[in-house]
Amino acid sequence: MFHVEQRTAEVPEAAVRLFGDRLDLAVAYWESLVSEGQKRGLIGPREVPKLWERHILNCGVLQELVPEGAVVADIGSGAGLPGIPLAIARPDVKVILIESMLRRTTYLSEFIASVDLDIRVVRGRAEDRAVVAEVGQCDVVTSRAVAALPLLMSLSMPLLRPGGLMLALKGSTAAQEIVDSAREARKYGAVDLAVRECGAGFVDELTVVIEARKIDAPTRRTSRR
Template identity: 50%
Template sequence: METGTPATAPEEGLPEEGLPEAPPAARTVFGERFEAAVRYAELLASAGVQRGLIGPREVPRLWERHVLNCAVLAEVVPQGVTLCDVGSGAGLPGIPVALARPDLSVTLLEPLLRRTNFLEEAVRDLGLSNVTVLRGRAEEMIGRLSVDVVTARAVAPLDRLAGWGLPLLRPYGEMLALKGDSAEQELSEARGALTKLGAVEWSVVRAGAGTVETPTHVVRVQVGESPGGVRAATRRAKAARADRAGGGVRGSAGGRGGGRRRR
């Protein structure tokens, strides 16, 4: 049985099996924002389940499998950078990383309205002043959004994910993709695509070793002077011309920006 400081009283709508107590590792990872992390887990277990963002069977293992699995990614993110979480969904890994690392400026990029609504509510509820919610698809943001680090979890195979994520990076930035035991195999199969997309170095690292029971496998892809390759450079130039004529993308903490789709 897990031990640790009990979570605050769960709100109405939590599944019958309830949310487990936060494990001791949560205090280590989140520090002063531990209570906010507990609140986020409660939101996932209630509104996240009700809106179909988290399966009800995931509630008993929310801490280890989801919240902490994502939060330990903060170990490999450089200090004080800008970060975009592509296909953020319920805020994984973006929100746990933002909770663990208040020095980061985090953008949660998500195309679906029902998910961005949840993200906006969560950001407001948790008081995350270092987080922006932006509605849109990664491929639409090339030339309109530029960050130091891109993160993603369970979005797409690595070669396809790189095609979406690497063009959003600044020169010499990096993509951190959370993968399972197949990380090495995916990386091996995607090397050709990564090279074409401007990647110059890649590896698999383990985050959370010594902190959580099961470390997180992270594919780390670093780019050179041309993130995303030739096509992305062309699209960035075109977007820059358009922005000079009509203004750039805007986003705000807990607010929307960029996307036009409704669902």
């Protein structure tokens, strides 16, 4: 069980505005990363001073790009980023965390149960057939620091319904990644690739996201005789 001591004096004002009446859940997550996250080797001690700005808020602002009521699969979720902050910021969204390492899925399951969040944890790799079958076709697939764009598209597109969105948190090279991956994008059925920024008014350094849409299913043509 997690013991959560809420240190509201240390919560930035941006978190108060972003998470609103679910701020207590965000604080509980921050506390769990500081305590259990460090103890289990999910985050390093140098990350603690940056947890709000660089991790929790940086991921929570992704909610700006997620459609209402979406089913979201977060691949390579690690310590729950960006899936958990997204789920806290957007209670209308159903989040599935996909992670292959047992110690990480154990942490995720225990934390989610401790605060009664409606999040599902699936252990496995995004490319595993069993995972694809269990997760099904989602509206959105998110990721953060998982892989280069070509591999990321190969992992994300099979989990998306036609027309669904891939939202990959990236850095300053995002635009060049899109240019360099044009051929792979066509191969994996990814279209409308673009760099999006979110978090204005919440984070000092905007969150950079590569957005791509899974191509719609082709319309069958009926031959006329």
